[in-house]
Amino acid sequence: MVNLAEFMAAVEGTNHTPEVDPEKVQITGGYVCDMLSDVMGSAREGQAWITIMKHLNTVAVAALTGIPAIVFSKGNVPEENVVEKATSEGICLISSGLDSFSLAGILYGMLN
Amino acid sequence: MARAFAAARSDMAEYLHIQSGREQAVRDFIEKPPEADVSLDSPIPEKDFNSAGKGSAEVKNLLKRLGVNPEVLRRVAVSAYEAEINVAAHSQGGEMLSHIYPDMIHVVFNDEGPGIADIEQAMVPGYSTADEMVRELGFGAGLGLPNIKKNADALRIRSEANGKTQLEFLIFFNSDE
Numbered sequence: 001m002v003n004l005a006e007f008m009a010a011v012e013g014t015n016h017t018p019e020v021d022p023e024k025v026q027i028t029g030g031y032v033c034d035m036l037s038d039v040m041g042s043a044r045e046g047q048a049w050i051t052i053m054k055h056l057n058t059v060a061v062a063a064l065t066g067i068p069a070i071v072f073s074k075g076n077v078p079e080e081n082v083v084e085k086a087t088s089e090g091i092c093l094i095s096s097g098l099d100s101f102s103l104a105g106i107l108y109g110m111l112n
Numbered sequence: 113m114a115r116a117f118a119a120a121r122s123d124m125a126e127y128l129h130i131q132s133g134r135e136q137a138v139r140d141f142i143e144k145p146p147e148a149d150v151s152l153d154s155p156i157p158e159k160d161f162n163s164a165g166k167g168s169a170e171v172k173n174l175l176k177r178l179g180v181n182p183e184v185l186r187r188v189a190v191s192a193y194e195a196e197i198n199v200a201a202h203s204q205g206g207e208m209l210s211h212i213y214p215d216m217i218h219v220v221f222n223d224e225g226p227g228i229a230d231i232e233q234a235m236v237p238g239y240s241t242a243d244e245m246v247r248e249l250g251f252g253a254g255l256g257l258p259n260i261k262k263n264a265d266a267l268r269i270r271s272e273a274n275g276k277t278q279l280e281f282l283i284f285f286n287s288d289e
Contacts, residue, residue: 034250035250035253036249036251037194037253037254037255037256037259038255040190040194040255041255041258045182053250055249055250056161056162057161057162057164057165057197057249058250060165060193063169064165064168064172064186064189064190065186065189065190066182
């Protein structure tokens with residue numbers, strides 16, 4: 001397991017949901033995909049989801065699948081309504097300037 | 113309440129899939145559908161991807177409060193959300209009706225058409241008729257119906273050519289039968 005705050009520091013990430021404390025989020029794995037149905041079909045509870053998709057349905061998919069954190073790659077920043085929805089669902093939204101491949105590589109290294 | 117899994121008319125295409133080991137339980141439900149403890153009704157407007165998911169979230173929260181196992185909860189949520197997105201993406205709108213029993217949930221999706229041209233083809237992973245707008249949102253991978261089939265204990269789809277579609281699924285709460 002990896003503490004989300006440690007992963008955030010490692011990828012120089014920004015937390016858009018200050019009400020959700022990354023220190024209190026434990027990540028059990030990761031999933032990288034921009035197709036929402038694939039995430040719903042294959043991602044597992046407790047995984048961090050790395051994606052460039054940043055619209056409202058992304059948060060809905062995370063909430064329904066049990067994903068505690070979404071990490072937006074390549075500096076993608078979600079809009080305010082997305083942040084509000086995530087906050088109400090207790091999902092942490094993080095942006096990093098790194099691409100999805102690099103984010104996954106760093107998380108993989110920290111998990112193993 | 114519409115009778116669950118009622119016989120299809122001859123002018124209607126039908127698809128039925130029951131998970132191995134659940135045949136008897138599904139047959140029992142079909143033959144003698146009990147009275148639901150709780151029923152929820154949620155509209156699904158056409159192409160409204162912000163509203164789609166509200167019904168699923170409502171059901172998920174209710175089942176969570178009822179103490180349903182998290183893995184079963186995930187299967188219900190994924191199946192319901194995929195079906196809601198399908199109605200929003202492919203039909204002229206419809207509704208989601210959820211019937212909750214002590215040991216299972218039965219969810220029915222009715223839409224206003226235009227129907228599924230070929231249900232068998234629609235079940236093939238990767239096959240999709242989604243338009244550009246739906247694909248840009250990250251849907252339309254052709255995985256929606258296969259995801260429901262994978263997660264539900266029973267799935268039935270009935271569709272009239274150029275008419276309405278009904279999709280219904282059953283999920284039992286005891287996952288280790």
